Amino acid sequence: MAAIGAVLSEPSSVSTTTVLSCGYGLATTFSNAMRPRRGPVTAGEDAGGVTRQRRVRDVRSGSVMKPKLKVWVTFGEDLKFGDGRARLLEAIEERGSLKQAAKAFEMSYRNAWGYLRELEHAAGFKFVERAAGGGPESGMRLTEPGKRFLARYRTFRSALEESMTRHFEQSFKQPRATRPTRSTR
Secondary structure, three states, X not given: OOEEOOEEXXXXXXXXXXXXXXXOOOEEEEEEOOOXXXXXXXXXXOOXXXXXXXXXXXXXXXXXXOOOOOOOEEEOOOEEEOHHHHHHHHHXXXXXXXXXXXXXXXXXXXXXXXXXXXXXXXXXXXXXXXXXXXXXXXXXXXXXXXXXXXXXXXXXXXXHHHHHXXXXXXXXXXXXXXXXXXXXX
């Protein structure tokens, strides 16, 4: 709960979700769990005039506010591709092995393989392929379509982060404290 000045908004117990279409079958989901359920309440009292100091939290108390964004690209109604699956694909590319990537995320090989099969089925193309040969070159790597998709996702995600940061700074701009200047004699 964030307080601006001495006015607070009571947080809602219901989270709302808005989906913004972004073209190419992409959708970004923004969740807002802090919608006011009723009008503003002054610090220290609720609608009935009852004191409720434990709920008041002033921005000046030293708490640092920062925005957080969760992004998913959806395939159909069910499958979401977000940062977790993107990191798994990056780990496969870096380590050259699904087994090693799964181990790095402390997940089972079977779970990781299931994620990939589900993703490939929903997307309609292969994200990974077995690397040819034996020895150090064998294992798994991203396909060219998989690399392109991952690069587009990262570009899309980065642009949203930049926009979010800009809008957050504009919305919650705090006046800078002025420092006393040294007087010269």
